[in-house]
Structures are given as structure tokens and as C-alpha cells.
Amino acid sequence: MNPQHFDLIIIGAGLSGIGSACRIAQQYPDKSLAILERREKMGGTWDLFRYPGIRSDSDMASFGYNFKPWYSNEVLAKGGDIRNYVAETAREFGLQDKVHYGLKITDADWSSEMQQWTVTAIHEQTGETRQFTCNFMLNCAGYYSYDQGYRPTFKGEESFRGDIIHPQFWPENFDYSGKKVVVVGSGATAITVVPAMAEKAASVTMLQRSPSYIMAMPDTDRISMVLNKFLPKETVFKMARKRNILFQRGLYLACAKWPNAMRKIMLRHMRRQVGPNVDMRHFTPKYNPWEQRLCAAPDGDFFESLRSGKSSIVTDHIDHFSETGIVLKSGETLDADVVVTATGLDVQLMGGLQLKLDGEDVDMPKKLIYKGIMMQDVPNYGWIFGYTNAPWTLKCDIGGQYLCRLFEQMEKRGAKVVRPVDKDGNDTGVGMLDEFAPGYIMRAKDRMPRQGREGPWKVTMHYGKDKKMLVEDPVDDGVLQFESPEAANTVNERPMKASA
Structure with missing residues (x-):
């Protein structure tokens, strides 16, 4: 097998992968670049999910790329529009021919002797094994499994005569007209699917x-519509982006600082939306706001659907399925022709990639995250993991800028290898997302890398702090270990500090 070699390999051709590639390709046009994508089309999440109503739950002024303004009066974009936006951006930056499709990556092994990664993948259509080598690898494969969603097994479901569908695998052209539908779940997907x-x-x-x-939330940006009459559209976009980022951050901080007061405000807000005829026990969460991500209802469509009687809500537990529906613990029966299991995602970090250093598996849950973008002791490796409390793509934008600064620093120092090294024992055993409490994260805590007690080892989930750290602060901070080709060749001769 004769592997193709690239300066940089990016894993994933979704929003993060294409966004990061644009930043790097623009500043380093002479670097050879390949994007490895498992699906047959680019778009990632927005190509995979096709359920009714699929849309963003963040405003597009801040969810879209900073370098590719999303000019639309619509606040939350439809899934198909986002998919087209990603493809259009790739074309504009000349990336469409750099994507290798249909590749399921099985492992990536760093060779200290060769000072490069060897990436092994299976071309799923043919079963052919392919290998690539690269000097630096950036993983933008997201945080969940594309092969399966989280899907509890319910007693008696095999007897149900209707259709059971997980939104992650929505059948093409599925016709539910005139059918009785039960949507199991209360997260963002359920809030989207129900009114649609x-x-x-x-x-x-x-x-x-x-x-x-x-x-x-309003689904039309009326402020920008007015400003567009007087100001250049580029200026209006920048104002909208900054305004929305500050609002989101302010809301999150208010919920963290004054949880009881913000809980009351949110409950009053939902009461006004649902009207006086709905039992508020259906809208009174047991947790405080932003302990889990807030769900968005554009123009209050979910609440309007309830008020109009087109949909209804039941709070209960499933006892078992019958032939014609779902029997609840309370004894009530919900008749159904279709059951939609909007029960969540199955977390899979880094696309399920198994990292190896000189043939030895990297024990990821024992590694610290550095600046939210690199991994302790792992050389020439970046990872884009977005925000849980802000638009995901904000991280890929500043992450791409940071990697360009990192490459520049490596060139200045004549270094071929760079790795973060914890010299001060920062590991506290705290997971990188331990303060975030949705079910899909709790189910995956044992798979998560750790964060340290301070400095670049602490995961902030704070766009402003991260932007300063990644875009403004010095790259050479005493934590990164830069290695010349000669020094990198001797890495196997030095014992690497083990993680606790």
C-alpha cells in the first residue's frame, strides 16, 4: 500500500471541517490539504438529518462563518439551506476537490521516527483499505455516532403494528399524512418535529x-431589516453577529449567576406562550436554566401548535407498547400509527477514531484538553469541539485562526513537531463537560477527556475568553513543547510523563 501524503489532513466535511479548512487554506495556500469524509456528500449533521422541520437552533448570524456572512432576514435556517451554505463556501475557497468521500477512518498512528501520522480508512462502498500520511491532523468529526442514535428499548415494541422511527434515520419520502403520531422526547429535536x-x-x-x-424567539431579524435601509449589509451583519453573541452569553451568565430568578422568568415566559389552558407541570423542568441547553421555538411555533390543538403534550413514563400505541405508567393509552423516538444522540468523540502513538493506543479519558483544541502529549493533533452554550461554529472559526498561528510559530522555530505537556500536574480528574448535564453527555462521561484546574488546561466554554486565548495570547506559552526534526527523532528515547 502506497499512502498519499499531505501537509494537513482534516477529518470531516461538515460545518467545522470546511470552516477550519477555509481559514487554513486561505493563509497557507501552499500547504497540501485533504479532507476525509465518511459520507458521500459534504455537510455533516446537515446532510445526515432529514427529519421534518430540521433547522438550526442558533441564529445564523453567529452560527454561520464570520468570513462568509449569512445574508438573510431569517434567524434560524432550514437544514437544507445550511447544507447548501457549507457546499457553497467550499466551492468559493476551492475546497471541493480536496474532499475524499466514503471513507470510514479506523485509526491514526503517530510515528516518532517518521514524525508523521498514518491514517487508515475503509472505503465503505468497495471495502478497500486506504492509507494517508500527514504532518498534522485536525479532527472535525463532531461528537456523536452517525451509525446509531440513542434509542432505548421499550417493552412490547415488537408488537406495535405502526412505524417506529428515530429522527437520525428518517425514511426518505415517508408519508405521515392523516396519521396519529407520538413523539417521545422533550429536547430540541422533539420541539422541532412536533409543530412540523x-x-x-x-x-x-x-x-x-x-x-x-x-x-x-423571533424568526425574522427585524432590527437588521431596518438597519439594512441605511447601512451597508456587511456592517449590518457584523452588528447582528456581535449583538447575538453578546445576548447569548449574557443569557447564559444570568442563568448561572441568578438561577432562581431566571427560572421564574423562563417559567413566566412559557406560561405566556402556552396560554391559560395548559397544565404548567408540562413546562416546569426539575433543573435550572442552562444546566441543559435551551430549546428554541421560532416565532413560538411549538406553542402555537399546542394552542391551536394541532398537537398535545403528555408527561408520563412508558410502561409498554401495545399493537396500537403506547401504554403509560398511569394506565393511559396513547393511540399511534407512528412513534418518533426523539430520544437523543449516542456520543462518539472524534468520529470514533482510535489514536495511537507509535502503535500504542491513546487512553483519551486520561488525557487533558489543552486550550480546548489540542490533547496532552499527543503531537501535531488538533480537535474542534464546539460550545455547549453558544453556536458550535464559533469555536471552529477561532480554532482555525489558532492553528494558523501555531503553524507560523512552528515555522519560526524550525519545529516539525509540537505537543502540549503538563509539567505542573494540572489533572484533577474532572471531565471536560462535567458541569453540563444533558442525558447524552452524562451517558458518555467515562469517554470524555479531562480538564485541568487552571490555565490552558481548563475548559471555559466561554467564547470571549477562548478568543483571547486562541487568537491574541502568545502561542509559545511554556506549555507547548516544540521539537526540531532532530529532537523529535529522539522522543522514543525519553520517557513520556504519564497521566494520572
């Missing part, structure tokens, strides 16, 4: 074990 399906279904019932916080 209610337009054609005979009835839609959202069945939840516990409520979520749902925020009605």
Missing part, C-alpha cells in the same frame, strides 16, 4: 418524562 409534523398528521402528541425550557 402537526401540519399534516391527524394528531401529534409529545410524550415526555420531564420538561425542558423552551424559548420562543
Whole structure:
């Protein structure tokens, strides 16, 4: 096998992968670059998910790329529009021919002798094994499994005569017109699916074990519409982006600082939206706002669907499935022709890639995250993991800028290898997302890398702090270990400091 060699390999051709590639390709046009994508099309999440109503839950002024303004009066974009936006951006930056499709990556092994990664992948259509080598690798494969969603098994479901569908695998051209639908779940997907399906279904019932916080938000940016009459559209976009980032951050901080007061405000907001005829126990979460991500309802469509009677909500637990529906613990039965299991994602970090250093597996849960973008002791490796409390793509933008600064520093020092080294014993055993409490994160805590007690080892989930750290602070901070080709060749001769 004769592997192709590249200066940089990016894993994943979704929003993060294409966004990061644009930043790097623009500043380093002479670097050879390959993007490895498992699917047959680019777009990542926005190509995979095709369920009714699929859309962003962050405003597009801040969710889109800073270098590729999203000019639209629509606040939350449809899934297909985002998919087209990613493809259009790739074309504009000349990346469409750099994507290798249909490749399931199995492992990546760093050779200290060769000072490069060897990436092994299976071309799924042919079963052919392919190998690539690169000097630096950037993983933008997201945080969940594309092969399976989180799907609990329910007693008696095999007897159900209708259709059971997980939103991650929505059947093409599935017709639910005139059918009775039960949507199991209360997260962002359920809040999206319910009003969308209610337009054609005979009835839609959202069945939840516990409520979520749902925020009605305008789906038209009226402020920008007015400003566009007087100011250049580029200026209006920058103002909208800054305004929305500050609002999101302010809301999150207010929820963290004054949880009881913000809980009351959110409950009053939902009360006004649902009207006086809905039992508020369906809208009273057991947790405080932003302990889990808030759900967005554009123009209050979810609440409007409930008020109009097109949909309904039930808070209970499933006892078992029957032939014609779901029997609840309370004894109530929900008749259904279609059950949508909006039960969440199955977390899979880095696309399921197994990292190796000189043939030895990297024990990721024992590694610290450095500046939220690199991994302790792992050379020439970056990882884009977005925000849980802000638009995901904010991280890929500043992450791409940081990597360009890192490459520049490596060139100045004549270094071929760079790795973060914890010289001060920062490991506290705290996971990188231990303060974030949704079910899909709690189920994956044992798979998560750790964060340290301070400095670049601490995961902030704070765009402003991260932007300063990644875009403004010195790259050479005493934590990164730069190695010349000669020094890198001797790495195997030195014992590497073990993680606790």
C-alpha cells in the first residue's frame, strides 16, 4: 500500500471541517490539504438529518462563518439551506476537490521516527483499505455516532403494528399524512418535529418524562431589516453577529449567576406562550436554566401548535407498547400509527477514531484538553469541539485562526513537531463537560477527556475568553513543547510523563 501524503489532513466535511479548512487554506495556500469524509456528500449533521422541520437552533448570524456572512432576514435556517451554505463556501475557497468521500477512518498512528501520522480508512462502498500520511491532523468529526442514535428499548415494541422511527434515520419520502403520531422526547429535536409534523398528521402528541425550557424567539431579524435601509449589509451583519453573541452569553451568565430568578422568568415566559389552558407541570423542568441547553421555538411555533390543538403534550413514563400505541405508567393509552423516538444522540468523540502513538493506543479519558483544541502529549493533533452554550461554529472559526498561528510559530522555530505537556500536574480528574448535564453527555462521561484546574488546561466554554486565548495570547506559552526534526527523532528515547 502506497499512502498519499499531505501537509494537513482534516477529518470531516461538515460545518467545522470546511470552516477550519477555509481559514487554513486561505493563509497557507501552499500547504497540501485533504479532507476525509465518511459520507458521500459534504455537510455533516446537515446532510445526515432529514427529519421534518430540521433547522438550526442558533441564529445564523453567529452560527454561520464570520468570513462568509449569512445574508438573510431569517434567524434560524432550514437544514437544507445550511447544507447548501457549507457546499457553497467550499466551492468559493476551492475546497471541493480536496474532499475524499466514503471513507470510514479506523485509526491514526503517530510515528516518532517518521514524525508523521498514518491514517487508515475503509472505503465503505468497495471495502478497500486506504492509507494517508500527514504532518498534522485536525479532527472535525463532531461528537456523536452517525451509525446509531440513542434509542432505548421499550417493552412490547415488537408488537406495535405502526412505524417506529428515530429522527437520525428518517425514511426518505415517508408519508405521515392523516396519521396519529407520538413523539417521545422533550429536547430540541422533539420541539422541532412536533409543530412540523402537526401540519399534516391527524394528531401529534409529545410524550415526555420531564420538561425542558423552551424559548420562543423571533424568526425574522427585524432590527437588521431596518438597519439594512441605511447601512451597508456587511456592517449590518457584523452588528447582528456581535449583538447575538453578546445576548447569548449574557443569557447564559444570568442563568448561572441568578438561577432562581431566571427560572421564574423562563417559567413566566412559557406560561405566556402556552396560554391559560395548559397544565404548567408540562413546562416546569426539575433543573435550572442552562444546566441543559435551551430549546428554541421560532416565532413560538411549538406553542402555537399546542394552542391551536394541532398537537398535545403528555408527561408520563412508558410502561409498554401495545399493537396500537403506547401504554403509560398511569394506565393511559396513547393511540399511534407512528412513534418518533426523539430520544437523543449516542456520543462518539472524534468520529470514533482510535489514536495511537507509535502503535500504542491513546487512553483519551486520561488525557487533558489543552486550550480546548489540542490533547496532552499527543503531537501535531488538533480537535474542534464546539460550545455547549453558544453556536458550535464559533469555536471552529477561532480554532482555525489558532492553528494558523501555531503553524507560523512552528515555522519560526524550525519545529516539525509540537505537543502540549503538563509539567505542573494540572489533572484533577474532572471531565471536560462535567458541569453540563444533558442525558447524552452524562451517558458518555467515562469517554470524555479531562480538564485541568487552571490555565490552558481548563475548559471555559466561554467564547470571549477562548478568543483571547486562541487568537491574541502568545502561542509559545511554556506549555507547548516544540521539537526540531532532530529532537523529535529522539522522543522514543525519553520517557513520556504519564497521566494520572
